[in-house]
Amino acid sequence: MSRWIGFILVILIGIGLGLFYGLTVDPVAFVDTTPDSLREDYRADYVLMVAEVYQAERDAAAAIARLAFLGDEEPLVLIQNVAKFAADVGYTAADLDKLDALFDAVLAWYDNPLGDETP
Amino acid sequence: MRESRGSWYLLSGLIIGVVAGLVISWMLPPAAVSNSAPNSLRPDYKDAYRALVALAYDATGDQTRANARLALLADDDPAGVLAAQSQRYLAEGFSYNEALALARLSSALGEVPEPAPRTPTGQAESLATVSPLDGTPEDGLPSETVSAENAATTLEVESEATLAATSGPSPTITLTRTPIPTFTPLPTLTLTPTLSPPYVLKNQALVCEPVSQDSTIQIVVTNAAGEGVPGVEVIVQWPGGEEHFYTGLKPEMGLGYADFEMTPEQTYTLHIAEGGEPVALFVPECADGGQRYWGGWRLVFTHP
Numbered sequence: 540m541s542r543w544i545g546f547i548l549v550i551l552i553g554i555g556l557g558l559f560y561g562l563t564v565d566p567v568a569f570v571d572t573t574p575d576s577l578r579e580d581y582r583a584d585y586v587l588m589v590a591e592v593y594q595a596e597r598d599a600a601a602a603i604a605r606l607a608f609l610g611d612e613e614p615l616v617l618i619q620n621v622a623k624f625a626a627d628v629g630y631t632a633a634d635l636d637k638l639d640a641l642f643d644a645v646l647a648w649y650d651n652p653l654g655d656e657t658p
Numbered sequence: 659m660r661e662s663r664g665s666w667y668l669l670s671g672l673i674i675g676v677v678a679g680l681v682i683s684w685m686l687p688p689a690a691v692s693n694s695a696p697n698s699l700r701p702d703y704k705d706a707y708r709a710l711v712a713l714a715y716d717a718t719g720d721q722t723r724a725n726a727r728l729a730l731l732a733d734d735d736p737a738g739v740l741a742a743q744s745q746r747y748l749a750e751g752f753s754y755n756e757a758l759a760l761a762r763l764s765s766a767l768g769e770v771p772e773p774a775p776r777t778p779t780g781q782a783e784s785l786a787t788v789s790p791l792d793g794t795p796e797d798g799l800p801s802e803t804v805s806a807e808n809a810a811t812t813l814e815v816e817s818e819a820t821l822a823a824t825s826g827p828s829p830t831i832t833l834t835r836t837p838i839p840t841f842t843p844l845p846t847l848t849l850t851p852t853l854s855p856p857y858v859l860k861n862q863a864l865v866c867e868p869v870s871q872d873s874t875i876q877i878v879v880t881n882a883a884g885e886g887v888p889g890v891e892v893i894v895q896w897p898g899g900e901e902h903f904y905t906g907l908k909p910e911m912g913l914g915y916a917d918f919e920m921t922p923e924q925t926y927t928l929h930i931a932e933g934g935e936p937v938a939l940f941v942p943e944c945a946d947g948g949q950r951y952w953g954g955w956r957l958v959f960t961h962p
């Protein structure tokens with residue numbers, strides 16, 4: 540009986556070692572992934588790039604189209620989450636300003652997508 | 659004897675366990691891929707990512723940041739990949755601005771990057787965009803200034819979040835209580851470098867290269883200062899055919915360079931799409947010490 544217990548015990552230890560090696564030492568490298576699987580800091584950088592381009596182009600519709608690259612998340616929520624993350628990890632004030640400007644532009648676009656003059 | 663045999667079953671169990679662990683971690687697909695890096699993206703997504711990097715570079719002129727972003731894609735030859743994508747975008751009718759931005763960034767990669775301009779608070783040096791989750795920029799560049807006031811009131815970023823930056827890993831982070839001035843647009847690059855006046859043919863020279871014997875039209879387009887201009891559309895027409903191509907897609911030859919392969923005994927008319935006089939061309943014949951071969955032309959267009 541004690542042999543079986545020992546046998547099962549070493550199998551469990553072996554599984555643990557195998558998992559440790561397979562998941563941390565030499566993990567599987569995924570290929571052909573989609574943008575919605577990007578790590579949070581890469582997503583934040585992507586949104587910052589959109590904000591940088593928006594700063595030059597002033598095209599909110601194009602910015603929204605680019606944000607759709609990251610998945611189905613609502614653009615305003617996405618920018619808000621990224622801005623929080625950016626503030627947490629110490630993005631510069633200039634970068635935070637760009638995210639702020641992008642948020643304002645997207646919000647304005649949703650309020651008035653055709654760009655009509657407000658009465 | 660029995661005790662010696664008894665130790666083998668433990669080793670067998672360990673091996674079985676390790677193999678099972680490896681199978682689970684390597685073979686079984688995860689429920690959802692997460693926390694992936696840009697270099698693992700599908701090729702078409704990589705193209706879109708790369709194009710945005712180029713557009714952001716066009717908008718900010720920050721080559722250090724562009725280099726760091728391109729490094730995330732882990733391309734073997736970033737400049738070559740950018741140039742090829744630019745050419746492909748033009749051929750497939752993608753956005754002209756994106757193609758031009760890709761060509762510009764490809765050209766810039768061949769040059770020594772200029773240091774990012776430092777604002778009084780040193781904001782431009784920060785590269786927080788590639789910082790990992792723990793907040794330490796991967797390239798080691800410090801994030802020097804974080805403004806508490808700039809915690810984006812319209813974005814409702816909580817003050818706690820901003821204050822957390824002060825206790826972050828970068829010891830140089832300081833709080834600035836002075837409100838950040840409202841949005842100051844960066845100088846934008848002119849995406850269409852030359853619209854008028856039309857280019858004029860400054861120089862036309864015969865090119866005789868007995869080694870290559872290429873019947874090529876080499877086109878160089880420069881601005882008034884003599885600097886190469888990328889993204890200028892060139893049109894070559896011949897009886898029954900026409901081809902459009904752009905300068906700057908071979909950045910190793912110069913920003914304003916483009917070329918076109920001619921067929922002997924064919925006549926061509928070349929002109930810059932934005933305007934200018936057409937140039938009639940044919941494949942010239944060169945002679946060198948009794949050896950005769952086809953040559954080419956080198957045309958230099960510039961603003962008057």
